[in-house]
Amino acid sequence: MNDRSFDDSFTASLRTLGDDEALREFLQNAATIHRVTLAIDEPNGQSFAIVGESSWRLPPAHTCWLAEAIVYDGVNIGLLRLGHDPLRPEHEVEPVLAHVRIVLDLLLHHGHRSAVSAALQEATMREHVRQVTMQNEELRAAYEHVRQLDRLKIDFLGTVSHELRTPLTSILGYGEMLTQGVAGALSTEQLEFVSTIREKGEQLLQLINSMLDTAKLESGTLDVHRSPLLLPPLLEGVAATFVPHIRRRELRLELDVSTDVLEIFGDAVRLRQVFMNLVDNAIKFSPKRELVRLEARLVVSSLGEFSAALVEEPLSPTVAYDAVEVRIRDRGCGIAQDEHGRIFDPFYQVDSSQTRKHQGAGLGLAICKRIVEAHDGRINVESNEPHGTCFVVTLPIAPPDRERRVRLRGSLRP
Numbered sequence: 001m002n003d004r005s006f007d008d009s010f011t012a013s014l015r016t017l018g019d020d021e022a023l024r025e026f027l028q029n030a031a032t033i034h035r036v037t038l039a040i041d042e043p044n045g046q047s048f049a050i051v052g053e054s055s056w057r058l059p060p061a062h063t064c065w066l067a068e069a070i071v072y073d074g075v076n077i078g079l080l081r082l083g084h085d086p087l088r089p090e091h092e093v094e095p096v097l098a099h100v101r102i103v104l105d106l107l108l109h110h111g112h113r114s115a116v117s118a119a120l121q122e123a124t125m126r127e128h129v130r131q132v133t134m135q136n137e138e139l140r141a142a143y144e145h146v147r148q149l150d151r152l153k154i155d156f157l158g159t160v161s162h163e164l165r166t167p168l169t170s171i172l173g174y175g176e177m178l179t180q181g182v183a184g185a186l187s188t189e190q191l192e193f194v195s196t197i198r199e200k201g202e203q204l205l206q207l208i209n210s211m212l213d214t215a216k217l218e219s220g221t222l223d224v225h226r227s228p229l230l231l232p233p234l235l236e237g238v239a240a241t242f243v244p245h246i247r248r249r250e251l252r253l254e255l256d257v258s259t260d261v262l263e264i265f266g267d268a269v270r271l272r273q274v275f276m277n278l279v280d281n282a283i284k285f286s287p288k289r290e291l292v293r294l295e296a297r298l299v300v301s302s303l304g305e306f307s308a309a310l311v312e313e314p315l316s317p318t319v320a321y322d323a324v325e326v327r328i329r330d331r332g333c334g335i336a337q338d339e340h341g342r343i344f345d346p347f348y349q350v351d352s353s354q355t356r357k358h359q360g361a362g363l364g365l366a367i368c369k370r371i372v373e374a375h376d377g378r379i380n381v382e383s384n385e386p387h388g389t390c391f392v393v394t395l396p397i398a399p400p401d402r403e404r405r406v407r408l409r410g411s412l413r414p
């Protein structure tokens with residue numbers, strides 16, 4: 001097609017209707033077969049096409065021998081002219097004009113159909129693009145709005161938690177002073193009341209901190225500063241912190257850290273927060289006199305996708321261990337298999353009598369998951385056999401340590 005421009009309204013003309021090439025080819029064939037000269041002019045007098053032997057002279061439009069207007073849909077779109085051959089009688093060439101006219105109509109009609117369908121297609125596309133652009137704009141505006149709300153939420157949470165934390169710290173401090181007898185000796189009952197005030201205050205402080213962490217994680221402003229970090233002392237520190245809780249609950253806490261577990265690349269404060277949370281949960285959900293275990297060992301992970309533990313006992317010097325797996329096992333009420341996928345969602349709590357007994361906001365595991373993932377690690381939950389829960393945290397070991405292990409493996413090869 002030649003020179004077609006489709007505006008919203010379609011204008012009929014030789015150029016918008018016809019397929020130029022097909023039209024010219026047909027005219028050329030007709031001229032050769034019938035041995036005539038054919039010409040088509042546009043309404044403005046410009047020549048659209050002229051084909052045939054030059055010997056068959058073609059007179060100017062107004063004096064031409066045979067001519068017929070091309071009218072399409074009530075619009076005059078051109079003039080078809082037949083060249084003058086003085087040797088041929090008029091009745092012999094007249095049917096040529098009629099034949100050419102019929103085929104021309106067919107070609108124009110066909111051209112019109114494809115032109116209209118192309119115009120329709122283009123209009124549909126344009127409408128589609130307009131709608132998508134509009135939706136994009138709306139989405140962008142909504143996203144900006146949400147971001148603004150998010151910022152407001154974080155600012156609000158930051159301010160509120162700061163405002164709550166300051167008086168709470170005083171309450172806890174004065175509570176401690178009362179317990180220590182700074183303001184005079186307390187009776188057993190008074191001591192009990194003060195220790196309840198302190199316990200609830202600590203819970204409140206923990207909740208405020210969790211909410212602040214969640215807000216920071218949601219907005220991506222929680223900083224994780226990673227550096228080479230020795231995991232065994234960190235885990236020993238966590239276990240030591242819980243000794244009083246363990247004693248109070250008459251539980252047993254076992255720490256089993258393989259001597260091969262050395263350095264990872266992590267944020268000591270944040271990882272301590274993760275393991276404290278998991279051990280705290282294990283203690284919370286364990287019945288009296290039960291066992292809580294904290295284990296750490298080297299594992300092999302594949303292509304960044306941590307697989308289930310592939311540990312050989314004893315450790316093989318020919319295997320390139322590249323991750324540490326920390327398992328926190330308890331023999332408590334356990335978590336039903338169908339809850340495993342949801343317990344890492346913020347504010348999600350398993351609806352059980354055990355959960356209702358222990359207060360919490362359902363934020364701890366969501367925070368743990370984000371922190372572990374910020375360390376390129378994974379956290380999963382499994383059932384601890386024969387009963388209880390086992391949380392598995394897998395963290396990549398520090399690059400220098402990894403290189404050392406790979407070198408070690410290489411040097412042992414025959």
Ligand code: ADP
Nearest residue numbers: 281282285349350355360361362363364365389
């Ligand atoms: P919370 O701060 O409320 O304990 P978490 O995010 O730490 O929230 O845990 C979410 C839920 O997962 C808990 O409410 C509890 O139902 C379940 N859960 C977590 N750890 C254990 C566990 N060791 N044993 C049984 N249930 C657990």
